[in-house]
Amino acid sequence: MQRIFITGVSSGLGYGLAKVFLERDAIVYGISRRAPDCLIDLGLRHRCVDLRKEDVGRKAISHMVQQVDSFDLVLLNAGKLGQIRDMVATPLADIRDTMEVNVFANKWLLDVLFSNSRSIAQVIGISSGASQSGSRGWNGYSLSKATLNMLIKLYAGEQLNTHFTSLAPGLIDTAMQDYLTELPADARYAPLETLKAAKGTEAMPDGYGCAQKLVQILPNLLEKQSGCYVDIRNL
Numbered sequence: 656m657q658r659i660f661i662t663g664v665s666s667g668l669g670y671g672l673a674k675v676f677l678e679r680d681a682i683v684y685g686i687s688r689r690a691p692d693c694l695i696d697l698g699l700r701h702r703c704v705d706l707r708k709e710d711v712g713r714k715a716i717s718h719m720v721q722q723v724d725s726f727d728l729v730l731l732n733a734g735k736l737g738q739i740r741d742m743v744a745t746p747l748a749d750i751r752d753t754m755e756v757n758v759f760a761n762k763w764l765l766d767v768l769f770s771n772s773r774s775i776a777q778v779i780g781i782s783s784g785a786s787q788s789g790s791r792g793w794n795g796y797s798l799s800k801a802t803l804n805m806l807i808k809l810y811a812g813e814q815l816n817t818h819f820t821s822l823a824p825g826l827i828d829t830a831m832q833d834y835l836t837e838l839p840a841d842a843r844y845a846p847l848e849t850l851k852a853a854k855g856t857e858a859m860p861d862g863y864g865c866a867q868k869l870v871q872i873l874p875n876l877l878e879k880q881s882g883c884y885v886d887i888r889n890l
């Protein structure tokens with residue numbers, strides 16, 4: 656039976672991924688601050704963890720996985736967007752907070768999961784096209800996703816028995832897109848118009864739809880070099 660670990664299972668893509676794997680009878684471990692009661696009813700093993708709180712988080716996750724000696728897949732999905740605004744208008748404290756959730760938490764989390772000689776066959780860091788585009792307004796989010804790509808590459812160079820990918824999942828109709836598509840039109844932040852046009856179309860599936868696509872392309876990812884960045888739209 657497959658064992659999967661997923662961060663950010665309370666909404667959006669993470670919720671969809673956990674649901675898809677539970678429906679396939681996998682054993683799914685998930686964390687988020689909010690508890691996804693419907694998934695817990697389906698068998699999700701869940702802990703409420705705030706990824707900005709390393710000490711408490713390490714203890715909770717170590718305890719949660721202590722009986723597990725291997726994972727087939729770890730999905731580092733939890734993420735924070737922050738506000739769309741210029742760099743100059745973005746407080747450093749906000750960028751630090753985004754880096755904490757989108758990057759640094761994934762470092763200590765991987766260390767916890769790899770501890771006690773636990774083996775992991777595949778790790779996917781959920782990245783974003785924003786890690787490449789550097790579009791005006793995407794400030795700390797772009798910084799954090801570009802750094803996440805490098806974190807994944809660095810771990811790939813160390814953990815030679817694990818296959819790593821930074822995966823941009825394409826547009827997904829989640830809370831993040833609700834925020835983006837409800838912003839007033841602003842010529843400075845050009846991608847907003849593209850997102851507004853994509854909302855409600857096939858170009859922006861919901862979390863469950865995107866999760867189904869992602870699960871289908873898992874074998875394709877294993878053919879790529881470990882540690883590389885892949886955009887699902889280019890597969």
Ligand SMILES: NC(=O)c1ccc[n+]([C@@H]2O[C@H](COP(=O)([O-])OP(=O)(O)OC[C@H]3O[C@@H](n4cnc5c(N)ncnc54)[C@H](OP(=O)(O)O)[C@@H]3O)[C@@H](O)[C@H]2O)c1
Binds near residue numbers: 664666670784824
């Ligand atoms: N939506 C898109 O179009 C899109 C595009 C490209 C990439 N992505 C990436 O896809 C991933 C999922 O995003 P989404 O769109 O599904 O967003 P979402 O619906 O806002 O879900 C984010 C998830 O991350 C968790 N999370 C956030 N902060 C956390 C914290 N401090 N501690 C623990 N968990 C935390 C949330 O759980 P709690 O709030 O319960 O803690 C939630 O389950 C993210 O990495 C995002 O960057 C999304």
